[in-house]
Amino acid sequence: MVKYGAFVLFYLSIVWIVSSCSSSTVEPDAARLGYTYFPLEEKSFAIYEVEETIYSLTSTPVTRNYQIKEVIAEQFRDLSNEEAFKVMRYSRQNTTADWELDSVWVAKRTANRAIRTENNRSFVKLIFPVEESQKWNGNVLNELGADEYEFSQVAKPFTIANQPYTSTATVMQVNDSSACNMKRVYEVYAQDIGLIYKEKILVDYRQTNNICEGLGDIQAGVQLYQKLLNYGKE
Incomplete structure (x- = not known):
């Protein structure tokens, strides 16, 4: 009995060691x-402050200030039979107003990319591993034309309104400007938080006698700045 018990203990030890090594690899x-x-975790949330200005040929610029709250809701299997999460998006005009449901998006993370479906259109937000100067087509999953995304400032600090984030990665989505327009869209992601900042500037400058007047005289387009205010878990 002693020998049998010793054998069982030895066998269980070997199984434990092998399983430990397997799980670690x-x-x-x-x-x-x-x-x-x-990161994707049920009941986690992020609140953003948004400033959006719309420029038009026929009217004066209109600036809206509002807040967006995103909540990671229940997990489910999507049409590709992959694990995904519903993202409940709420909006309000100020801190005293009630949150109102705006839309429901979807987010998922596979072994090699992070995807968000926004208003029924899917974008590859990140690819893995996250490495400096890595490029990919962010529109590969939708009907829009190819859009080259690129990582920059990987594992670098980033500060928003005096709030520092020690390790972030910037994704440059659009960076194509000239004397006639500015096209710049990028997002900043922080470790263990996700999106912390977004900037979208898509504007055309005024022209006189077919000559662009350059910075400062916007004719049409949109400017949007989205900053993280708070995050946590409900």
């Missing part, structure tokens, strides 16, 4: 691959 290094820049 199978489990991905989330921080090293950059998964932590796109």
Whole structure:
């Protein structure tokens, strides 16, 4: 009986060692691959302050200030049979107003990319591993033309309204400006938080006798600045 008991203990020890080694090799290094820049956890939320200005040929510029709250809701299997999460998006005009449901988006993270479906259109927001100067087509999953995204400032600090974030990654989505227009869109992601900042400037400058007047005299377009205010778990 003693020998049998010793054998069982020895066998269980071997099984435990093998299973431990297997799990450590199978489990991905989330921080090293950059998964932590796109965390998905039920009931986690993020609140953003948004300033949006619309420029038009026929009217004066209109600026709207409002807040957006995103809540990661229940997990489900999408049409690709992959795990995804509903993202409940709420909006309000100010801190004293009630939140109102704006839309429902979808987010998922696979082994090699992070995807958000916004208003029924899917975008590849990140690819993994997150590495400096990596490029990819952010529109590969939708009907829009190819749009080259690129990582920059990976694992660098970023500050919003005196709030520092120690490790972030910037995704430049559009960066094509001239004397006649400015096209710049980028997002900043922080480890263990996700999106913390978005800037979208798509404007055309006024022309006189077919000559562009350049910066400062916007004829048409949109400017949007989205900043993280708060985040946590409900």
